[in-house]
Amino acid sequence: MKQEGYNQEAIQSMNRTLILQYLQQEKMCSRVRLAQLSGLKQATITNIINDFISWGIVEEMGLMGGQRGRRAIAIRLEQERFAVIGVRLARQFFDVGLFTLSGELVGERVRTPITDNAPQAVLDGIARSVLAMIHAASGRQILAVGVAVPGPYYAKEGIIEDVFPGWEKICVPEELRSQIPLPVCMEHDANAGVLAERLLGDHDRKYETIVYLAIGQGIGAGIYHNGQIFRGSTGIAGEIGHISINLDGPVCSCGNRGCLTAYASTIALTNRINLARQKIDPAAKLLTWQDLTGDSENAPENDPVIREEFDRNIRYLAAGINSLIYSYNPDLIIIGDEILALDKKIADDLADRLIYLKRHSDKKKVLVRASSFDMDPAFVGAAEVAIDYVFHHLGVFWQ
Ligand SMILES: [Zn+2]
Known part of the structure; x- marks a missing residue:
C-alpha cells in the first residue's frame, strides 16, 4: 500500500533536504532568506543549520548584506571536505x-x-x-x-x-x-x-514544466514538472528520439519506422552531409562530427552544402518538438548536447520553424532556449x- 502519512522523523528529514536544496540554489545566503524561501519558522531553520554546521556540511562565511540594511551571517554548503x-x-x-x-x-x-x-x-x-x-x-x-x-x-x-x-x-x-x-x-x-538546468542553470525559477532536449548521438528529452523529473511508469517518458516522423522511413533499433533519431541525431546529420558532399565530388573526404565542429570552414554559414543539411535537420527537429509541446505542454524547452557545437543559434532557428509558435499568441508561448551551461548539462x-x-x-x- 502506498504510504500517505508522514511521521515526525520523516518531516524533519524532508525539511533538511529542502534546506540543502535551497543552499545549493542560492550558493550563499542567510538564515532569514532560507526561512523566507522554505516557509519554515526561523527557529526550525536555526536548529537545522546548527546540526549541519556541527556535522561539517555547511559553513559560515562572515557577514553579508541583509534586509533593511541589517547584516546577516552568510552560510553555504561546505566546499572542500x-x-x-x-x-x-x-x-x-x-x-x-x-x-x-x-x-x-x-x-x-x-x-x-x-x-x-x-x-x-x-x-x-x-x-x-x-x-x-x-x-x-x-x-x-x-x-x-x-x-x-x-x-x-x-x-x-x-x-x-x-x-x-x-x-x-x-x-x-x-x-x-x-x-x-x-x-x-x-x-x-x-x-x-x-535536473542540472533546473537547479543550476541560468533560467528563471518560475518555470514549472521544463523540457531539456538532448540532441547528440541520440535524441531524448528530460521532463521536469512540479519539482521532480517525470519518468513515466517504467522510466522511458521523453524518449522523443523514437517518435516517428515518417511511417515509410528506415526501421529503427526500437522496431518502429522513421524515428526522429535516424533523421536528426548528430550521427544522422554527419552521414547526410557526407553523402551530399560525395554527390558533388566522389573524392570528397569523409567528415567526422569533430571535423564539422572543430573547423570554422565547416560552420553552416560558411558552407552551402552543410547549411542545407543543417536546415533540413532543423525541420526534422521542429516536427519532433511540435509533438513534444502537445505531449507535455512545457513553459520552457532547453536545447542541449552536441548539436550546439555546430551552431549556437539553433534554438532561435528551431523556434522560427515551430508550427505551434507560428499559430499561437504570446500568451500560449513556449520559450525555446539553448543550454546555459558551458559544460555538458x-x-x-x-x-x-x-x-x-x-x-x-x-x-x-x-x-
Ligand atoms: Zn526508434
Missing part, C-alpha cells in the same frame, strides 16, 4: 569528474573513448576510472556516484535498451555497484540534463543526481 563523482556514458565515450556539493567541477573532466562497447568492457572501464578518482581525491570524502546514461533507460530494471548490442540483459547500476563501494545512482542523460546533471541522493540520505556523511 565532501564531493560526489559524476559519470556521463555516451555512445562513443564516457566522462568522469569530481564535483562539490554545490555541483561545481573540481579539477579536470576525464574522457575515455569507447572502443569496445561490450557491457563488461565499458562498465569495467567506468569502475576503474571512478576508483582512480576516489583514490586521487584522498583529502575528500566521496559520498556517492551519479551516472547519466543514454536511453531508452528502464529505470526500474536498470536496463539500457537499443544503444549498445547485448546490453539489454544487464542491470547496469547493479554491475557498477558490485565494483564501486559507494551509492551509485543512475539516471537517463536527458533527465540528468533537465548531462555531465553536470550526473553529479546533480548523486547530490540529490546525498541530500535525501544524510546517513552517507557518516559512512
Whole structure:
C-alpha cells in the first residue's frame, strides 16, 4: 500500500533536504532568506543549520548584506571536505569528474573513448576510472556516484535498451555497484540534463514544466514538472528520439519506422552531409562530427552544402518538438548536447520553424532556449543526481 502519512522523523528529514536544496540554489545566503524561501519558522531553520554546521556540511562565511540594511551571517554548503563523482556514458565515450556539493567541477573532466562497447568492457572501464578518482581525491570524502546514461533507460530494471548490442540483459547500476563501494545512482542523460538546468542553470525559477532536449548521438528529452523529473511508469517518458516522423522511413533499433533519431541525431546529420558532399565530388573526404565542429570552414554559414543539411535537420527537429509541446505542454524547452557545437543559434532557428509558435499568441508561448551551461548539462546533471541522493540520505556523511 502506498504510504500517505508522514511521521515526525520523516518531516524533519524532508525539511533538511529542502534546506540543502535551497543552499545549493542560492550558493550563499542567510538564515532569514532560507526561512523566507522554505516557509519554515526561523527557529526550525536555526536548529537545522546548527546540526549541519556541527556535522561539517555547511559553513559560515562572515557577514553579508541583509534586509533593511541589517547584516546577516552568510552560510553555504561546505566546499572542500565532501564531493560526489559524476559519470556521463555516451555512445562513443564516457566522462568522469569530481564535483562539490554545490555541483561545481573540481579539477579536470576525464574522457575515455569507447572502443569496445561490450557491457563488461565499458562498465569495467567506468569502475576503474571512478576508483582512480576516489583514490586521487584522498583529502575528500566521496559520498556517492551519479551516472547519466543514454536511453531508452528502464529505470526500474536498470536496463539500457537499443544503444549498445547485448546490453539489454544487464542491470547496469547493479554491475557498477558490485565494483564501486559507494551509492551509485543512475539516471537517463536527458533527465540528468533537465535536473542540472533546473537547479543550476541560468533560467528563471518560475518555470514549472521544463523540457531539456538532448540532441547528440541520440535524441531524448528530460521532463521536469512540479519539482521532480517525470519518468513515466517504467522510466522511458521523453524518449522523443523514437517518435516517428515518417511511417515509410528506415526501421529503427526500437522496431518502429522513421524515428526522429535516424533523421536528426548528430550521427544522422554527419552521414547526410557526407553523402551530399560525395554527390558533388566522389573524392570528397569523409567528415567526422569533430571535423564539422572543430573547423570554422565547416560552420553552416560558411558552407552551402552543410547549411542545407543543417536546415533540413532543423525541420526534422521542429516536427519532433511540435509533438513534444502537445505531449507535455512545457513553459520552457532547453536545447542541449552536441548539436550546439555546430551552431549556437539553433534554438532561435528551431523556434522560427515551430508550427505551434507560428499559430499561437504570446500568451500560449513556449520559450525555446539553448543550454546555459558551458559544460555538458548531462555531465553536470550526473553529479546533480548523486547530490540529490546525498541530500535525501544524510546517513552517507557518516559512512
Ligand atoms: Zn526508434
